[in-house]
Amino acid sequence: MHYLLLYLKKVFTVDVRALALMRIGVGFVLLLDLGIRATDLEAHYANMGVLPLYVLFQNIWDPYFISLHTISGLWQVQAVLFLIAALFAFLLLIGYRTRLVTIISWFLLLSLQNRNLLIGQAGDDLLRMILFWAIFLPWGRFYSLDAQRANNPHPDKLHFGAASAAFVVQIMLVYVCTALLKNSPEWHTTGTALYYALSLDQVLMPGGKLIYPYSDLLQFLTLTTYHIELYLPFVLLIPVYTSFFRILVVGVLTGFHLGISITLFVGLFYLINLVSFLGLLPAPAMNWFDAKVLPYIQNLGYHLRRFSFKIPSPIQVRFNWPFSSAGKEGLIAIKEGLVISILLYVIWWNLADVPQINRSLPTNARWPGMLLRVDQHWGMFAPEVFKDDGWYILEGVTATNKRIDLNRNGQPETERKPESVVALFKNDRWRKYGENFLFVNNTFMRPYFCHYRLRIWNEAHHPEDRVQELRVIYMKERTLPNYQPVKPKREVLCICRP
Template sequence: MLNEHPGFWGVLKRPFVLDVRALALLRMATAAVILVDLAIRSTDLEAHYANLGILPVPALMEHAWTPYQFSLHAATGLWQGEAVLFLLAAGVAGALLLGYHTRLATVASWVLLVSLQNRNTLIGQGGDDLLRMLLFWGIFLPWGRVWSYDARDKPVPERFDYFSAATVAYVVQLALLYWCTALLKNGAEWTRDGTALYYAFSLDQLLLPGGRLLYPHPDLLRFLTFGAYFTELLLPFALFIPVGVRWWRLLVVGVLFGFHLTIGLTLYVGLFFLINWASILGLLPPVALDWLTGRFSPYAPRVRRWQGRLPAWQLPWRLRLERTREPTAGGQRLARAVRDTFVAVVLAYVCLWNLDDVAVLRPAGGLLPAPVRWLGYLFRIDQHWGMFAPVVFKDDGWYIFEGTTATGKVLDLNRAGAPVRYAKPASVVALFKNDRWRKYSENYLFVDNAWMRPYYCNYLLRIWHENPAHAPLRHLSIVYMKEVSLPDYQVSKPTREVLCECELPAQSQEPGAGKKQQAEE
């Protein structure tokens, strides 16, 4: 069949042919997101990653760990050790951004990102899975071939198009993300009633000003609900149409850019929309890249002069993932065959993992039985795209940290020690330092995570007493003012739920007692 139609293979692979300039943009955007993520996470080095924080290493190993995971960040319980790892991660991410020893920087960034995410799974979100997979597939992509420090002395490639098993994996991964997101949304709110966004915008802990503008319009919310659902379900098919590829790519990139911009303006989802923006840059067709190149060509001489002033640093060791000399033709074919075979096997595994996640009917033990799931946990190619699925979370509310002083005064530690009041804050989102804390507070509610509650309670007490200006506390209650989202703009009466309580012994209620007790321990 293929011999009778010699052009059939060429047509079949068209949707998976990518421009190396687009891959360079994908590399730079991925590295930039990693740097932003590290900057945000670094404000909570002790709270999120040290033994004095909300998840000590022993608790992590007991409750949120598998024997196949690894984490360099779990090797130390000190925030100072975490700071060193964060600086190392920032350094290799910077090298990835510049395209300096690109393959090695990609591998190192992936290892450190997996290590960081494994250290505290209680603050993770769906975007973290995507960022991790972009780095993983990037190991096998030539995203340092152009627009990189590595390419500064090399001639511009005669052709920018590139095809391999890794480009197939990248395109299929993006399609799986949106298909599985849609298929997991099998509740009536998404598929029949069109009320999913109404309930999403009813969540005060997520609602941003853009969402407030849309919330009073039920017909618009119903239209946007079905629009979001069918965009996720149908748009990925456009990635596999082998004719008019560049126009379909422009459509996909344009729609997804607007789609995630809307999410970012209406819902408090942290870096989720930025990660998704970065992920689609590799799809840009040559027509868009030619336009971009033309727009920025006047700055190219300046960039080359800047690159020329950079020292030609070399790594202090000989072992590198980059080629030190040109391989033979036979060696190159063998290396490519081994690489493409490995990528194809991993891609098949990822497809099975996602299919097992969304399957309505599955055999006993699942499509991926337990004995082979270790591979997903070890390389962190496990993934779950259940955003607002199967239905939207409805247990809305806000936290009050009721601290009782030795004199009987009741303070709210969640509002810097102001007197407790139970009325809903004007902005619930403003109570969270960042989206990592918001995600942690969401996980804090689940009964299955009840084990984590005392750690947070004790952490809040400790950091409160470290400030000598704070009044000593004898009791702390973590209270959730639960306000269930109701249909048709009905408002439920908030109910007070005590999730955790901590009592301090009398000798610990003196100013500075927290530090003294810590030193004694």
């Protein structure tokens, strides 16, 4: 048992300064995510948009979900909740009342994501899980207003506990499980997965266009990707030269996600992963940061830090601890046991999902995961890459019988493929919505999207330019092997009228 504890300390100890950097990054990402989502307040979160509350409850709601964002279908109420979430995200970034703010930020993020599952992606799951494990981590001990107020000149720089182990294991699960879910030969045998991924014009970025013609390179990158995801995370469990191996893992995965960001349109997914890697940085990296970078940041923030001491605390919480030191240790043991239990549950959830084990999670065991939203599925391009690609045409017929494409700002309707399909999407939330729109199980989405686009077009245009009928058309292209050309097939998904 003694040697096991020494091993666990060796591989699961984290630098608290690295956690603090991750906290700052998470605060920034939360603000960025809220900013992007806020551009679609009515469309994605209000009853006048594409997913009214009654449609949410009838079709995709889980009885164990919790969401403040479902208290009203008014966009104005959603705007207030967004502002509250932004305030707490900023407080998290600067490290003010960090643990309390972390709990509130996690709850508000959970609430927001539950409001519209049709626009969610894997990055949302990871961001939610980072915040959840951070509730139990001391990531406000450095680079924060809390640290300034505590006036502790020598805080502990290293932390080991159930939550630090959970954080490291969570990062590992993201990559190992996505590799295990990719059980198609195109990932580990033929190496054609990246060819099919870059054939998807809905996610193709300029960097992807550059490498797409080179089949041998794509095969090499596919097999490399698969093996990096499957094996590299286990390097974190090597108990010797841990600092070196941490930097190696962070460096390789950082390059991996930067490569993804310039080849595939994945929204904030790559940025959330990069932020999560900050928490893995070892002590030597943080010593360099403190010596070389931190002095410049401190000089920039000097006046802000002085001002921060004058801010009266809006929440005064004082505990007269009624327990003895033994009682405190007992509560700490309860907390550690709780975190270990949830971690084991998360591992169970993930492993039950992979085909190699093929043991579905019992229905009566799923409710804790849905309640706390520790449910997760890392099926990025798994088990195989989608072969159905295409683009949308929103064919509107005006009173003068003109046929225009609302998806191209009212230009004459044409079936010609646009130069950039990605450019047709306002942001990745709309791209993900468009992806879910195609599934047969989601046909309930179609009339609400159609009527929403019809309404906002007519509200913004003069009577002669208003649309009398709108057809949501998908120009479907089935990707064939070896760059074979394919003729798009026109599919009418929905028709609506005012």
